Amino acid sequence: MNRVKTGILGATGSVGQAFVWVLREHPLFSVEYIGASDSREGKMYSEEVHWLMPCSMPGYIKDLKLSSLSIEAIKNSGCKILFSALPSDLAAKLEPELRKEGFYIFSNAGAMRREENVPILIPETNAESLQSIENQGFPGKGFVVTNANCSTTGLALALAPLRSFGIEEITVSTYQSISGAGYPGMSAMDIQGNLIPHISGEEEKMVYETCKILGIDPVILVSCVRVPVKFGHLETVWLKFTDTPSLADVKEAWKNFKADFVSHSTPKKPVIYIEDETQPQPAISFEGNPGGMTVYTGRLRKENGKIGFVLLVNNIIRGAAGGSVQNAELFIEKYGGSL
Numbered sequence: 001m002n003r004v005k006t007g008i009l010g011a012t013g014s015v016g017q018a019f020v021w022v023l024r025e026h027p028l029f030s031v032e033y034i035g036a037s038d039s040r041e042g043k044m045y046s047e048e049v050h051w052l053m054p055c056s057m058p059g060y061i062k063d064l065k066l067s068s069l070s071i072e073a074i075k076n077s078g079c080k081i082l083f084s085a086l087p088s089d090l091a092a093k094l095e096p097e098l099r100k101e102g103f104y105i106f107s108n109a110g111a112m113r114r115e116e117n118v119p120i121l122i123p124e125t126n127a128e129s130l131q132s133i134e135n136q137g138f139p140g141k142g143f144v145v146t147n148a149n150c151s152t153t154g155l156a157l158a159l160a161p162l163r164s165f166g167i168e169e170i171t172v173s174t175y176q177s178i179s180g181a182g183y184p185g186m187s188a189m190d191i192q193g194n195l196i197p198h199i200s201g202e203e204e205k206m207v208y209e210t211c212k213i214l215g216i217d218p219v220i221l222v223s224c225v226r227v228p229v230k231f232g233h234l235e236t237v238w239l240k241f242t243d244t245p246s247l248a249d250v251k252e253a254w255k256n257f258k259a260d261f262v263s264h265s266t267p268k269k270p271v272i273y274i275e276d277e278t279q280p281q282p283a284i285s286f287e288g289n290p291g292g293m294t295v296y297t298g299r300l301r302k303e304n305g306k307i308g309f310v311l312l313v314n315n316i317i318r319g320a321a322g323g324s325v326q327n328a329e330l331f332i333e334k335y336g337g338s339l
């Protein structure tokens, strides 16, 4: 099968690099366009980018030249599908313009997540929400599909199989890695040997997005903290249920949880419980197959009628680029004939 031509908007940043890695040897998608700041136009990717991923830069991208983000340049690339790793303020301006021009945008930015007909899609939890692209005018027109904020993605995946027990209250604290703040991100002077107990807008996003994705409306109490770790967000979670499950029920629900479609980026087991009490640790966030797409849970316990556990999500793969690519795979599965 001929691969579908795609482009990456913001290809030089943390998430842009994760896209470059996730799309290496992809069976459905090829990368034909990579966009970043005007000053990089015409320069080779390998010469311009400070590579941050914990694996080598894929050969296919090294000689590809960076373009500006002008609509003209994007149109000339011949790509219909665009993966967006743009800062939110730029995405708020450019993504609606590109949608108007008929592009299919799979975005990591928070800018359009609150628009009614723009889904926040995680294929294992709310695949049906992809249909709302039809309310944006597809197939005649373009659309935007977003994936959730990185911390929300991990939480939503761990909670999705527990929805049937009636989730009444969620208390969650996050320990978020510095790659989540982009590159160059925060100064080492601020974060080394330190913790920052505030991440702008993050707590509000987790409340809104968890409800929109899971279709539930519990009380949600969130605290987000930036920690001096490179990759992987850890979260501690306490849940109050209407019908409190046993610990065995929770483990069984995670074990049986799976997507009802098969794709290159979809793990066979989206949530894996680790019995070792010292896990999950951020150091394992790239493990699993496909790499970085598994959410790990651990330290399950019951106290005062509440269920507590720890989870780990790879913020730049499952919580960003890998999630977007998986969303595009679901789109091809459901609407591929329209391309």
Ligand SMILES: NC(=O)c1ccc[n+]([C@@H]2O[C@H](COP(=O)([O-])OP(=O)(O)OC[C@H]3O[C@@H](n4cnc5c(N)ncnc54)[C@H](OP(=O)(O)O)[C@@H]3O)[C@@H](O)[C@H]2O)c1
Pocket (backbone or CB within 6 Å): 009, 010, 011, 012, 013, 014, 015, 016, 035, 036, 037, 038, 040, 069, 084, 085, 086, 087, 088, 090, 091, 108, 109, 110, 148, 149, 150, 179, 180, 181, 182, 183, 184, 315, 316, 319, 320
């Ligand atoms: N990092 C994460 O874990 C994570 C997780 C989920 C979602 N997100 C979201 O994903 C998006 C990207 O995040 P990131 O962490 O990858 O950010 P980043 O490292 O700061 O990268 C931003 C990218 O956008 C480009 N860009 C910025 N301003 C531009 C301009 N005026 N014109 C053209 N290109 C411009 C940059 O190009 P230059 O290099 O040329 O400046 C770079 O490629 C954000 O909306 C973020 O909230 C991030």
